[in-house]
Amino acid sequence: MNILVCIKQVPDMESKFKVNAEGCWYDSSDLAWRMNEYDEYAVEQAVQLKEQTGADLTVLCIGPDRVKETMKKALAMGCDRGIHVTDAESFDKDPFAIASIIAKFAEQKSFDMIFTGMQSQDRGSAQVGVLTAEMLGIPSITTIVSFAFDAGQITVQRELEGGVKAMVKAPLPALVTCQLGLNTPRYPTLPNIMKAKKKELVVTPVADLLGVAVLQETLSLYFPEKKGGGVVLEGDSAELADQLIAILKEKTAVLA
Amino acid sequence: MKILLVAECREGRLQANINDLLGFAAKADAESALFLVGTQEELPKFAGTLYLADSSTYGEYNPEIHKQLLLDTIDTVKPDMVIFSHSSYGWDLAPRIAFALKAAQISEVVDFVDGKPIAPVCNAKLRRTVAPKTAVTILTLQAGAFSLAEEPTTTPTVEAISTTATGKIEFSGYQQADIGGVDLSKAQVIVSAGRGIGKPENIAIIEGLAKALKGEYGASRPVVDSEWAEHNRQVGTTGQTVSPKLYVACGISGAIQHLAGMKKSEFIVAINTDKDAPIGEVADVLLIADLKQFVPILTDKILAM
Numbered sequence: 274m275n276i277l278v279c280i281k282q283v284p285d286m287e288s289k290f291k292v293n294a295e296g297c298w299y300d301s302s303d304l305a306w307r308m309n310e311y312d313e314y315a316v317e318q319a320v321q322l323k324e325q326t327g328a329d330l331t332v333l334c335i336g337p338d339r340v341k342e343t344m345k346k347a348l349a350m351g352c353d354r355g356i357h358v359t360d361a362e363s364f365d366k367d368p369f370a371i372a373s374i375i376a377k378f379a380e381q382k383s384f385d386m387i388f389t390g391m392q393s394q395d396r397g398s399a400q401v402g403v404l405t406a407e408m409l410g411i412p413s414i415t416t417i418v419s420f421a422f423d424a425g426q427i428t429v430q431r432e433l434e435g436g437v438k439a440m441v442k443a444p445l446p447a448l449v450t451c452q453l454g455l456n457t458p459r460y461p462t463l464p465n466i467m468k469a470k471k472k473e474l475v476v477t478p479v480a481d482l483l484g485v486a487v488l489q490e491t492l493s494l495y496f497p498e499k500k501g502g503g504v505v506l507e508g509d510s511a512e513l514a515d516q517l518i519a520i521l522k523e524k525t526a527v528l529a
Numbered sequence: 530m531k532i533l534l535v536a537e538c539r540e541g542r543l544q545a546n547i548n549d550l551l552g553f554a555a556k557a558d559a560e561s562a563l564f565l566v567g568t569q570e571e572l573p574k575f576a577g578t579l580y581l582a583d584s585s586t587y588g589e590y591n592p593e594i595h596k597q598l599l600l601d602t603i604d605t606v607k608p609d610m611v612i613f614s615h616s617s618y619g620w621d622l623a624p625r626i627a628f629a630l631k632a633a634q635i636s637e638v639v640d641f642v643d644g645k646p647i648a649p650v651c652n653a654k655l656r657r658t659v660a661p662k663t664a665v666t667i668l669t670l671q672a673g674a675f676s677l678a679e680e681p682t683t684t685p686t687v688e689a690i691s692t693t694a695t696g697k698i699e700f701s702g703y704q705q706a707d708i709g710g711v712d713l714s715k716a717q718v719i720v721s722a723g724r725g726i727g728k729p730e731n732i733a734i735i736e737g738l739a740k741a742l743k744g745e746y747g748a749s750r751p752v753v754d755s756e757w758a759e760h761n762r763q764v765g766t767t768g769q770t771v772s773p774k775l776y777v778a779c780g781i782s783g784a785i786q787h788l789a790g791m792k793k794s795e796f797i798v799a800i801n802t803d804k805d806a807p808i809g810e811v812a813d814v815l816l817i818a819d820l821k822q823f824v825p826i827l828t829d830k831i832l833a834m
């Protein structure tokens with residue numbers, strides 16, 4: 274069996290963001306980068322499937338040079354090899370273009386199972402997984418919170434609103450998009466981090482895989498106007514506590 | 530402009546997010562038609578044509594069958610835009626349609642200004658205005674972003690639709706949410722723990738404040754996913770919806786799925802180290818503080834009252 278997991282590198286969401294000079298994305302300097310949270314669940318599930326079946330597991334990431342750091346984490350978690358599609362402009366590509374790059378790569382390798390995150394934390398489109406599967410002509414199931422593979426078929430639970438889950442089955446090859454809580458992503462151990470350094474990390478220029486134009490553009494990126502009349506308080510903890518107690522006494526009945 | 534709205538039905542029940550779709554149609558001031566795999570028994574109120582596939586024939590959501598039904602309807606209606614909710618139904622089906630039509634899809638749209646969709650970026654800390662470059666555009670709408678001033682009273686003109694499409698994906702039933710344990714919806718005060726608590730032992734700090742305020746403690750999803758709290762304490766779209774007199778969010782960033790579960794609280798206090806955390810959008814008071822230091826001090830002061 275041949276498995277692919279797609280990961281994206283995203284900024285830490287607690288970062289202080291700035292709009293870039295072109296005004297259409299966030300400035301990438303002075304940010305701490307990490308693996309998209311949803312993709313950690315995708316990598317973990319792919320590694321578990323590899324352990325179950327003895328499959329070969331490839332991790333793919335499209336982005337500038339710095340994404341190698343994030344790919345190393347996936348390799349240390351248990352992926353066998355990395356495909357780094359180098360693209361300094363990946364932030365400007367829409368989900369359709371990103372999916373077409375992944376599909377072009379996957380076409381040549383005939384993967385039995387593809388894992389992606391449900392959405393990326395920065396762009397949040399929740400499209401790349403399903404688009405990739407449609408381009409490859411294979412079934413896809415989104416927002417999975419449980420996964421099992423047996424006898425050429427996957428059985429998963431899709432998470433719906435209000436905590437309801439739908440039980441769904443599909444034959445391989447298939448693609449699933451992974452939701453938070455699907456499993457418990459492992460922490461790479463030191464020996465595995467050392468081993469990962471020796472794993473193959475193939476670099477492919479994006480031009481070799483890109484065949485489509487983007488279907489949409491970001492015209493402008495900006496901070497939303499702060500709405501509501503909320504007060505912001507800062508300072509010494511004891512003073513803050515007194516201030517808050519005074520406010521709660523005045524505005525709510527809970528301390529009466 | 531002509532738009533096609535995609536409504537949803539689950540187990541014979543029309544889903545409430547149809548109001549977001551109708552709200553969008555009103556805002557865009559567009560001629561609209563409605564698509565639904567549902568039942569004659571529960572027809573939506575709508576002034577226009579409803580393309581209806583009978584869910585007793587097509588069963589619960591099946592992406593491959595619904596895709597074909599919708600593509601056939603798009604062929605008839607020839608809309609400029611196809612509008613979904615950003616729900617487990619919408620984010621699953623929309624990209625399939627986007628691919629079939631080679632149409633630009635913009636997800637989780639929060640506003641529509643001068644004919645341009647606006648979407649959140651980075652956990653709603655930023656927004657972007659998007660220009661689709663294709664003839665047909667697909668949008669999925671953030672829950673609650675477009676509300677309807679007045680619900681229609683008209684009965685739609687129903688056009689029955691059908692397909693012979695089949696698919697490889699097989700649905701085999703629902704598992705309902707476990708209920709039981711705490712009922713947060715009855716609590717007057719809820720103090721919730723987010724990932725900012727850092728480690729499971731710190732639940733005690735949050736529980737301590739909740740007790741001092743004679744309330745219950747709740748949690749955001751990562752805290753529940755890490756098994757630091759029970760699922761029945763989760764607040765949000767996939768947890769409980771609450772509206773206490775006081776909601777205290779400790780170390781919670783304020784993702785839309787969390788806000789959806791608590792923004793109707795009467796008074797909201799947020800404790801966060803990040804001044805720009807989106808929870809500030811709904812908080813009456815935002816305290817910039819390290820919860821591990823601040824919450825125990827606050828609890829002691831309240832207990833000493």
Ligand SMILES: Cc1cc2nc3c(=O)[nH]c(=O)nc-3n(C[C@H](O)[C@H](O)[C@H](O)COP(=O)(O)OP(=O)(O)OC[C@H]3O[C@@H](n4cnc5c(N)ncnc54)[C@H](O)[C@@H]3O)c2cc1C
Nearest residue numbers: 723724725749750765766767780781782784786802803820
């Ligand atoms: C389909 C779907 C459904 C979802 N359903 C839900 C749901 O029902 N409920 C839910 O909660 N989420 C849900 N989520 C997840 C949601 O998108 C967010 O990922 C989640 O709410 C984030 O939780 P958090 O705020 O605790 O963590 P984070 O976003 O990581 O935020 C942690 C916050 O803590 C602050 N912080 C850190 N340290 C401290 C400190 N020492 N003192 C004070 N503050 C500190 C940080 O500044 C940050 O703002 C869902 C997501 C999806 C895609």
Ligand SMILES: Nc1ncnc2c1ncn2[C@@H]1O[C@H](COP(=O)(O)O)[C@@H](O)[C@H]1O
Nearest residue numbers: 279280335389390392393398399400401
């Ligand atoms: N640049 C990228 N490189 C590799 N995978 C990606 C990239 N962007 C998105 N993905 C995958 O697609 C998923 C959904 O992303 P999105 O559609 O942007 O929300 C992510 O969780 C990743 O698994």
